Amino acid sequence: MARSLLEVERLGIEFNTRRGTLVAVDGISFEIEEGEVFGVVGESGAGKSLTGQAIIGLLEPPGRISSGRIYLNGKRIDQLPYEELRRIRGKKIGMIFQDPLTSLNPLYTIGKQLIETILTHLPLSHKEARQRALKLLTEVGIPAPDKRIDHYPHQFSGGMRQRVVIALALCADPSLVIADEPTTALDVSIQAQIIALLKRLCEEKGTAVMLITHDMGVIAEICDRVAVMYAGRLVEIGPVAQVVKFPQHPYSQGLMGSIPSLRRRVRRLTQIDGAMPRLNEIPPGCAFHPRCKHSFDRCHKERPKLVETSTTKVACWLYGN
Amino acid sequence: MIALIIRRLFQSFVVMLAVALVAFSLFRYVGDPVSQMVGQETSIADRERLREELGLNDPIIVQFSRFVLNSLQGKFGISFRLGRPVKELIAERLPATLELSLVAALFSLAVGIPMGVYTGLYPHRYLSKFFQAISLIGISLPTFLIGILLILIFGVILGWLPTFGRGEVVKLGWWSTGLLTVSGWKAIIMPAFTLGMFQLTLIMRLVRSEMMEVLRADFIKFARARGLSNRAINFGHALKNTLVPVITITGLQLGSIIAFAIITETVFQWPGMGLLFLQSIQFADIPVMSTYLILIAFFFVLINMIVDILYHIVDPRLRAEGAVV
Ligand SMILES: Nc1ncnc2c1ncn2[C@@H]1O[C@H](COP(=O)(O)OP(=O)(O)O)[C@@H](O)[C@H]1O
Ligand SMILES: [Mg+2]
Numbered sequence: 105m106a107r108s109l110l111e112v113e114r115l116g117i118e119f120n121t122r123r124g125t126l127v128a129v130d131g132i133s134f135e136i137e138e139g140e141v142f143g144v145v146g147e148s149g150a151g152k153s154l155t156g157q158a159i160i161g162l163l164e165p166p167g168r169i170s171s172g173r174i175y176l177n178g179k180r181i182d183q184l185p186y187e188e189l190r191r192i193r194g195k196k197i198g199m200i201f202q203d204p205l206t207s208l209n210p211l212y213t214i215g216k217q218l219i220e221t222i223l224t225h226l227p228l229s230h231k232e233a234r235q236r237a238l239k240l241l242t243e244v245g246i247p248a249p250d251k252r253i254d255h256y257p258h259q260f261s262g263g264m265r266q267r268v269v270i271a272l273a274l275c276a277d278p279s280l281v282i283a284d285e286p287t288t289a290l291d292v293s294i295q296a297q298i299i300a301l302l303k304r305l306c307e308e309k310g311t312a313v314m315l316i317t318h319d320m321g322v323i324a325e326i327c328d329r330v331a332v333m334y335a336g337r338l339v340e341i342g343p344v345a346q347v348v349k350f351p352q353h354p355y356s357q358g359l360m361g362s363i364p365s366l367r368r369r370v371r372r373l374t375q376i377d378g379a380m381p382r383l384n385e386i387p388p389g390c391a392f393h394p395r396c397k398h399s400f401d402r403c404h405k406e407r408p409k410l411v412e413t414s415t416t417k418v419a420c421w422l423y424g425n
Numbered sequence: 426m427i428a429l430i431i432r433r434l435f436q437s438f439v440v441m442l443a444v445a446l447v448a449f450s451l452f453r454y455v456g457d458p459v460s461q462m463v464g465q466e467t468s469i470a471d472r473e474r475l476r477e478e479l480g481l482n483d484p485i486i487v488q489f490s491r492f493v494l495n496s497l498q499g500k501f502g503i504s505f506r507l508g509r510p511v512k513e514l515i516a517e518r519l520p521a522t523l524e525l526s527l528v529a530a531l532f533s534l535a536v537g538i539p540m541g542v543y544t545g546l547y548p549h550r551y552l553s554k555f556f557q558a559i560s561l562i563g564i565s566l567p568t569f570l571i572g573i574l575l576i577l578i579f580g581v582i583l584g585w586l587p588t589f590g591r592g593e594v595v596k597l598g599w600w601s602t603g604l605l606t607v608s609g610w611k612a613i614i615m616p617a618f619t620l621g622m623f624q625l626t627l628i629m630r631l632v633r634s635e636m637m638e639v640l641r642a643d644f645i646k647f648a649r650a651r652g653l654s655n656r657a658i659n660f661g662h663a664l665k666n667t668l669v670p671v672i673t674i675t676g677l678q679l680g681s682i683i684a685f686a687i688i689t690e691t692v693f694q695w696p697g698m699g700l701l702f703l704q705s706i707q708f709a710d711i712p713v714m715s716t717y718l719i720l721i722a723f724f725f726v727l728i729n730m731i732v733d734i735l736y737h738i739v740d741p742r743l744r745a746e747g748a749v750v
C-alpha cells in the first residue's frame with residue numbers, strides 16, 4: 105500500500121504539571137495525502153495548535169509527545185534528534201503562524217530573512233538565493249518586489265506581512281505546510297485574499313496544507329478533507345462535502361449549524377451551549393456528553409471509538425456499536 | 426539622521442548651559458572668591474581693586490557669559506589649593522580616569538554579555554546558577570569593600586598586584602597612558618575589576634532577562650519553524666534584539682562609571698580626576714570642583730548622544746519615520 109505524505113498514529117500530548125498530568129491531545133490518528141488540503145477544526149483549546157507543533161517537533165516544554173508515531177513519507181520523524189528534525193523544518197514542512205505582525209524579526213529586512221532561510225536549506229549562491237527570494241515575493245503578490253525586498257517588516261501592512269510569511273514558509277518548496285489560523289489576526293477584508301493565495305500557491309506547487317482554523321467558512325471553501333477535534337480527541341473525520349453537508353457527530357452538527365449559509369466567513373463557532381471542559385476535568389465516556397442533546401447512558405461510561413459510517417468516520421455511540 | 430544629530434546637539438547645548446550655570450553659581454556664591462585668593466592682611470582697598478580686575482562687579486549676565494566663554498577656551502581658573510591652572514591639573518588627571526573607566530566598561534561588557542547570553546539560553550544549568558549567585562554578590566557588596574578585599578588578598582597576602590597607583594606610564598603628547606607597560610596593566614586590574622563589577626552584574630542580568638524574553642517571541646518560534654540553526658537564532662536573531670536595552674544601560678552606566686570612579690580611585694589611590702575632586706572638596710577648591718562638574722556633565726551628554734545614534738543604527742523602526750505602505 106502506498107503510504108501517505110504524513111501519517112499521525114495515536115498521537116498523545118501531555119503536560120506534566122504540579123497538579124498532575126494533563127492530557128491535551130489524546131490518541132489522535134489521521135493521514136494527509138500529497139497535495140491535499142486538510143482542515144482541522146474545533147473550538148479554541150481543542151489541541152489543534154499543539155498537534156501542529158508536535159508534527160514539526162516544536163512542542164514547548166512542559167508539553168511533550170507521550171505516545172504515538174508520526175511518519176513523513178514513510179519515515180518516522182517524532183523521535184529524530186533535534187538537528188535532523190531541524191533540517192526537515194522549513195525544507196519538508198513549512199509553518200505559518202497566526203500573527204504576521206510578530207512573526208518577522210523587526211531588525212532584519214525581509215530579503216535577509218528570506219535569503220537566510222533559502223540558504224539554510226538549498227545549495228545556492230547568495231545571488232541565486234536573492235533571485236529566488238524575488239521570485240517568491242512576486243508569487244505571493246508583493247508589488248515592486250525588487251524594491252520591497254530591502255524593506256523592513258514595519259514598512260509592510262498586516263496583509264502584506266502575511267504574504268511575506270507565506271513566502272518564507274514556501275521558500276524551500278516543502279511538501280507540507282502547516283498553517284495555524286493564518287488569517288485570524290487579519291482584517292476580515294483581507295482574510296479571503298490570503299486564503300485564496302495560499303490555496304493557489306499550494307495547488308501550483310503541489311504542496312499539501314494542514315489548515316488549522318475555527319472558521320468553518322474557510323474549511324468549506326478550500327479543504328479536501330476535515331478533521332473535527334474536541335477536547336484533544338478526534339470526533340469526526342472525512343471528506344469536506346460530507347462533514348459540512350452531512351455531519352454525523354452531534355458536535356460537528358453544532359459547528360456546521362454555526363455557519364450562516366450566505367455570509368459564511370464572518371462568524372465564529374459559538375452556537376453550542378456550554379463550554380469545552382478544561383483539561384483537568386474532562387468527563388468520563390464521551391467528552392462531549394454533557395453538552396450533547398442525544399446523550400444516553402453509554403455515553404457517560406464508555407468512550408466511543410472512531411467507526412466508519414457511510415460518509416465519514418465518527419466517534420459517537422449513535423453510530424454502530 | 427542629520428536632523429536627529431542637530432536636534433540632539435541643540436538639546437546637549439541647553440543641558441551644558443544649565444550645568445555651566447550651576448558651576449558658575451558655585452564659583453561665584455560659595456564663599457567669597459576674593460577672600461579665598463588673598464591673605465588676611467590685604468587691605469579693603471586692595472580687595473576692591475582685585476574685585477574690579479576680576480570683573481566681579483560687572484552685571485551677573487556679563488560675568489556668566491565670560492565664564493562660559495572662558496570655559497569654552499579651557500580657561501577654568503587657578504586652583505586655590507595648588508595654585509596651578511585647573512586646565513593643567515585636569516589634563517594630568519583625565520587620562521587616568523578615562524583609561525580606568527574604559528577598561529572597566531570593556532571588562533564588564535566582555536564578561537557580562539556572554540554570561541548573560543549563557544544564563545538566558547540555559548537558565549537551568551549549574552553554571553548559570555553559579556553566575557546568578559555571583560551576580561547577587563556583585564550587586565550587594567559595596568564597591569569599597571570589594572576593593573579592600575582585593576587589595577588584602579592579591580596585594581597584601583599574595584603580593585601579586587600593586588595596591589596603589591598607576592604603575593609606569595608612557596607619554597603620548599599630553600596624554601599619559603598606563604596601557605603600554607606591564608606594570609600599568611598590573612596596576613589597573615584590581616581597580617578596573619572593582620569599578621566594573623557592578624556594571625558587569627547589571628549587564629549580565631539585563632542580557633539574561635532580555636534574552637529570555639526575546640526567545641519567547643513569535644519571530645523566534647517562526648525562525649525555528651523555518652529550520653534555522655540554533656546559532657543563527659540565538660546570536661543572529663535573539664541577541665541582536667537585546668541590543669537596544671543593552672546599549673542604553675551600557676551608555677548610562679559608562680557615565681556613572683566615570684562619576685563613580687571617585688570611590689575606586691580613593692581606595693586604590695588612583696591618580697585620576699575623582700581623587701582630585703575629593704581632595705578639592707576638603708579644601709573647598711571651587712575652580713576644580715566646578716570644572717569637574719562641567720566635565721562630568723559633558724561626558725554624560727556626549728555618551729547620551731552616541732547612545733541615541735547607535736539606537737538608530739541598530740533599530741530600523743527608528744530610522745524610517747512612519748512609512749507603512
Ligand atoms: N504550557 C501549558 N501547560 C498546560 N496546558 C497547556 C499548555 N499549553 C497549552 N495547554 C493546553 O493545551 C490545550 C490545547 O491547546 P492548543 O493546541 O493551543 O488549542 P487550540 O486548539 O486552540 O490551538 C489547551 O487547553 C491549553 O490550555
Ligand atoms: Mg491554536
